[in-house]
Amino acid sequence: MKDVDVAVVGGGPVGLWVACELRLAGLETVVLERRSTPMAQSRALTMHGRTLELFAMRGVAERFLAEGRPIPTGHYAALDTRLDFSVFDTRYPFMLFLPQSRTEALIEDRARELGVEILRGHEVTGITGRERQDYRLSARHERGEASFHARAVIGADARRSIVRQTASIAFEGHDATLSIMMGDVCLRGLDGPPMRMVSNACGGVTIVPVGRDGATRVIVVDPERIHVPVGEPLTLGELASSARRILGEDIELCDPIWLSRFGDETRLATHYRSGRMFLAGDAAHLHLPAGGQGMNVGLQDAMNLGWKLAAVLNGTAPEALLDTYEKERRPVGAQLARNTEAQGALMTHFDPSHLALRAEMSELLRMPDVNRRLAGVLSGFDLQYPPVGLFTGEAGAGQRLPDRDVILADGTATSLYRLLTPGTWLHLSCEGGVQTTLPGWLPTEAVRFAVTRGTKLEVSGREAHAVLIRPDGYTAGAELARR
Numbered sequence: 001m002k003d004v005d006v007a008v009v010g011g012g013p014v015g016l017w018v019a020c021e022l023r024l025a026g027l028e029t030v031v032l033e034r035r036s037t038p039m040a041q042s043r044a045l046t047m048h049g050r051t052l053e054l055f056a057m058r059g060v061a062e063r064f065l066a067e068g069r070p071i072p073t074g075h076y077a078a079l080d081t082r083l084d085f086s087v088f089d090t091r092y093p094f095m096l097f098l099p100q101s102r103t104e105a106l107i108e109d110r111a112r113e114l115g116v117e118i119l120r121g122h123e124v125t126g127i128t129g130r131e132r133q134d135y136r137l138s139a140r141h142e143r144g145e146a147s148f149h150a151r152a153v154i155g156a157d158a159r160r161s162i163v164r165q166t167a168s169i170a171f172e173g174h175d176a177t178l179s180i181m182m183g184d185v186c187l188r189g190l191d192g193p194p195m196r197m198v199s200n201a202c203g204g205v206t207i208v209p210v211g212r213d214g215a216t217r218v219i220v221v222d223p224e225r226i227h228v229p230v231g232e233p234l235t236l237g238e239l240a241s242s243a244r245r246i247l248g249e250d251i252e253l254c255d256p257i258w259l260s261r262f263g264d265e266t267r268l269a270t271h272y273r274s275g276r277m278f279l280a281g282d283a284a285h286l287h288l289p290a291g292g293q294g295m296n297v298g299l300q301d302a303m304n305l306g307w308k309l310a311a312v313l314n315g316t317a318p319e320a321l322l323d324t325y326e327k328e329r330r331p332v333g334a335q336l337a338r339n340t341e342a343q344g345a346l347m348t349h350f351d352p353s354h355l356a357l358r359a360e361m362s363e364l365l366r367m368p369d370v371n372r373r374l375a376g377v378l379s380g381f382d383l384q385y386p387p388v389g390l391f392t393g394e395a396g397a398g399q400r401l402p403d404r405d406v407i408l409a410d411g412t413a414t415s416l417y418r419l420l421t422p423g424t425w426l427h428l429s430c431e432g433g434v435q436t437t438l439p440g441w442l443p444t445e446a447v448r449f450a451v452t453r454g455t456k457l458e459v460s461g462r463e464a465h466a467v468l469i470r471p472d473g474y475t476a477g478a479e480l481a482r483r
C-alpha cells in the first residue's frame with residue numbers, strides 16, 4: 001500500500017494539471033491512468049486565451065505558444081460572424097490551435113518536472129473509506145493490482161467516472177440525441193482558404209487544419225446521417241460523400257488518422273465535492289463539443305481546485321474553502337451545458353426556419369456588445385466568481401486580472417503573472433504600508449508581499465491601492481481608491 005496525499009484518477013489534461021498544482025504546493029500526488037500509452041488522437045484543437053493566461057501564471061505559456069497556431073477569431077455555433085477576441089485586455093487576444101495530444105504531452109512534461117508520480121496502465125477499480133474521508137484505492141495493472149492510501153481523491157476520469165459513482169454523485173442530463181461525423185484526414189481538391197465553415201439546406205461542414213503534419217479535420221453534420229448511433233464506426237466513404245454533397249465540391253479525402261462520431265450527450269454533476277472526493281473536467285460536465293470549451297473549462301476547474309485542496313491539506317485554510325470549489329465552478333459547468341445546447345440547436349437543423357435563425361443570430365453577432373458577451377463566455381476572459389463569503393472586500397473579489405508589466409520597489413522588472421508562478425498568494429500594493437485586509441484564516445507566511453513602483457492597479461474598472469490575489473489569479477480583496 002502506497003501512501004500519498006492526493007490520488008488523481010485519470011491522466012487526461014485535467015488530471016495532469018491538477019496534479020501539477022498540488023505538487024507545486026508540496027503534496028505527494030499520484031496520477032492513476034488506465035491507458036498504458038497517451039491517446040494518439042486529438043479531440044481538442046482549441047486552446048482559449050484564458051487557458052494561456054493560466055499557463056502564463058505558472059511560467060509555461062511559451063511552451064504551448066511555440067507549438068500552436070494563433071487564430072484571432074472563434075466561432076459560436078459555426079455562425080458566419082466570427083467571435084472577436086481582440087477586444088479583451090490580455091496578452092493572448094486569440095485562440096491557439098494545438099492538438100490535444102501535444103497539450104497533454106506538455107502538461108505531462110511539467111508534471112514530471114515537478115515530481116508528480118504518473119502511473120500509466122493503472123485502472124482504478126475500487127475506492128473505499130468514503131465515510132472516514134480516508135481513502136483506499138485499488139488499481140489493476142498488467143502485473144496484478146496496486147493499492148494506494150490517500151487523504152483526498154480527485155476524479156478527472158471523465159464520462160464513466162468511478163470517483164463520481166463511488167461518491168454517489170448524480171450526473172444529470174440527457175443521452176445523445178444525434179451524431180456528428182468527424183475525420184482527421186488528408187484533404188485534396190478544396191478550392192479557397194484551408195479553413196471553412198459552411199451551413200446550407202443540405203447540412204453543415206467545418207474544415208480546419210489540425211497540426212503541422214498536414215492533416216485536416218473535417219466535421220460534417222448531415223441531416224441524413226444525424227440519427228446514426230454515436231458508437232457506429234464511421235467510414236471514410238461515408239464522411240467524404242456527405243461532405244461533397246453539402247459543400248458541392250468534388251473534394252477527395254484520404255489517409256484517415258482518425259474517424260469518429262460525437263454526440264450531444266449533456267450532463268452536469270449535481271455536486272463537485274463529496275467529503276474529500278472531487279470531480280473536475282469531463283467527470284463533472286459533458287456536452288456537445290462546440291466552441292472548443294470542454295478541456296479549457298476542465299483546466300480552469302483544475303486551477304481552481306488545486307490550490308484550495310493543497311491549502312486545506314497543508315493546514316493553512318479552513319475546510320470551508322473546499323466548498324467554494326463547487327460554488328465557483330459548478331455555475332460555469334451549468335453555463336457550459338446551456339451554451340453548447342444552444343449551439344447544438346443552431347448547428348444541427350437545416351430547414352428554412354433554422355437557417356433564418358442562424359442568419360438573424362449572425363446579424364446580432366455584428367453588434368459589439370453581443371459579440372463580446374459570447375466571446376467572453378467561450379474564451380473564459382469574462383468569468384467572475386460570485387461572493388462566497390470567505391474572502392475580504394468581497395466587492396473586489398473574484399475578478400480576473402490581466403497580466404501587467406510591474407516594476408518592483410527595488411527596481412526589478414517583472415510582471416503580475418510572473419509574480420504568481422510559485423503558486424502562492426500575492427499581495428501587491430502601489431506604495432509601502434498600503435495594505436488590503438487579509439482573510440482572518442490566511443496566514444501571513446502564505447502570502448508573497450510585493451510593492452510596485454509606478455504600476456497602476458485596477459480591479460473591476462476602479463483604481464486600487466493594493467490587491468490580494470489568489471494563487472489562481474483571481475482577486476480575493478482590494479483596497480480601492482475613493483471615487
Ligand SMILES: Cc1cc2nc3c(=O)[nH]c(=O)nc-3n(C[C@H](O)[C@H](O)[C@H](O)COP(=O)(O)OP(=O)(O)OC[C@H]3O[C@@H](n4cnc5c(N)ncnc54)[C@H](O)[C@@H]3O)c2cc1C
Binds near residue numbers: 013047159262289296
Ligand atoms: C471531437 C471533439 C472535439 C473537441 N474539441 C475541443 C476543443 O477544441 N477544445 C476544448 O476545450 N475541448 C474540446 N473537446 C473536449 C475535450 O476533449 C475534453 O473536454 C477533455 O479531454 C476533458 O479532459 P479530462 O482530462 O477531463 O478527460 P479525458 O481527457 O477524457 O481524460 C480522462 C482520463 O481518465 C482515464 N480514466 C477513466 N477511468 C479511469 C479509471 N477507472 N482509472 C484510471 N484512469 C481512468 C481515461 O483513460 C482518460 O485518459 C473536444 C471533444 C471532442 C469529442
